[in-house]
Amino acid sequence: MKTIHKLFAAFFIGIGLTACVKYKNDINLEDAQAKQAALTSKVRQQLGDAPNGWLLMVPNLDPTIRTAIPIVLKFDVAKGVVNSTSPFPASLSSVPSLFELSSATGAPLLSFATGSIFSGWYEAGGITDYYFKILSVSADSISMQPYRKGNVYASEGGIPMVMYRLKTPATWFDKPYDLKAILTGKTAPLFNNANNPLKLTYKDGYQQPAWNMEFDGVAAGDMAFWQRYVPFTRYLGMIPIYLFSNGNYTVPGVYYCGNNALVSHLDNGFTPAPWFIDQPKKFISAIKTDYLLVRNLSTDSAKVELFALDKYGNEIISGTLEAK
Incomplete structure (x- = not known):
């Protein structure tokens, strides 16, 4: 029994001595x-x-x-x-x-x-x-x-x-276009024409599938709903319109006009889901981007020059949307 007591005493003395040691690897x-x-x-x-x-x-x-x-x-x-x-x-x-x-x-x-x-x-x-x-x-x-x-x-x-x-000023957003009027105005070529092909070129060699775009505006009452409840509009000011892709007039997708940008966004939690989620997701998957910036607009507003950037800030997509 005395031997056990001595062992315990030696053990605790060892702990005490160890605790007093200052290791070089301690965090300062x-x-x-x-x-x-x-x-x-x-x-x-x-x-x-x-x-x-x-x-x-x-x-x-x-x-x-x-x-x-x-x-x-x-x-x-x-x-x-x-x-x-x-x-x-x-x-x-x-x-x-x-x-x-x-x-x-x-x-x-x-x-x-x-x-x-x-x-x-x-x-x-x-x-x-x-x-x-x-x-x-x-x-x-x-x-x-x-x-x-x-x-x-x-x-x-x-x-x-x-x-x-930035070594030089970025000017992409300095010349704002009224994209809602350009796409859904009653006299706009891109609104009145049924043949508006989107043609994009990709620097990485991706081949965009053929895609035709037709547009319609959102009614005033519906716009009030977006402004009150949909975060993409409520908090960021994005303007919703309807996009009809490739002649599908039954199920539109929600599309957004921004500051010199056309943007697809998945509004999760809103219905009908095909409008808010499925169609935008399908469009994003096809063109491999969720936005297109406007570079230039023809004088008759029938042709929009577009581009997008990669994560390094380099232009990776360019193309046009044009009323034929």
């Missing part, structure tokens, strides 16, 4: 916090040091889509506000959005306020968060990742994306 919290603060300061300086702004390319949640939606951001780090231009009309507001840069999560976290285009896009289901972890910083780019995957039960981390420092 002060050093870690200093590194976090230095990286956060570097990110803040980078954000503010871009006279032409930053180009954020936001990939679609569907990995088969070849394009990413461009958003131009200009940060005023002194005031903590950011101005944006994008395919979403809500980004044209003269009132800048608030942003915050912190390191509370152990890495720099770039947060956009409620009411920004990011929070609106999150509500519409287009992105999974409006809080972004900064992954890496270089002289001309900042890599970041949505903090959440969009579901409270899912693991952390959405699809990574990159902001690129």
Whole structure:
């Protein structure tokens, strides 16, 4: 029995001695916090040091889509506000959005306020968060990742994306077109013509299937519904119209006119599902992009020149929509 007592005593003395040892590999919290603060300061300086702004390319949640939606951001780090231009009309507001840069999560976290285009896009289901972890910083780019995957039960981390420092001003959204009138106006060629082929060319060699597009407007009462209940319109200002593809007049798809952009979006949770989800999904799958930016418009509004960008900000799709 005495032997057992001696063993226990030796065991606990060993624990005490071990606890008093300072290992070289112990985490130095002060050093870690200093590194976090230095990286956060570097990110803040980078954000503010871009006279032409930053180009954020936001990939679609569907990995088969070849394009990413461009958003131009200009940060005023002194005031903590950011101005944006994008395919979403809500980004044209003269009132800048608030942003915050912190390191509370152990890495720099770039947060956009409620009411920004990011929070609106999150509500519409287009992105999974409006809080972004900064992954890496270089002289001309900042890599970041949505903090959440969009579901409270899912693991952390959405699809990574990159902001690129613009060397020259981006002018894609500077000359707004009234796309609703161009596509659904009673005298518009693209409204009155039944033969409006969409012809796109892809730099990666993809062959777009033949696709004919016809359009119709949304009634005023229905528009009020969109403005009140559908997040893509309510929060981002997107204007819904109806798209009839390839002579299918029975089941239209909801299509959106934005700021110099034609956009397909899946409005999950709304019915009839073929209008809000199935037809838009079919169109996106066929042309491998959820948006097309307007490059130019013919004087008679019968021909629209279109393009789209990949996740690096390079043009990957170009083509036309024309009333024949």
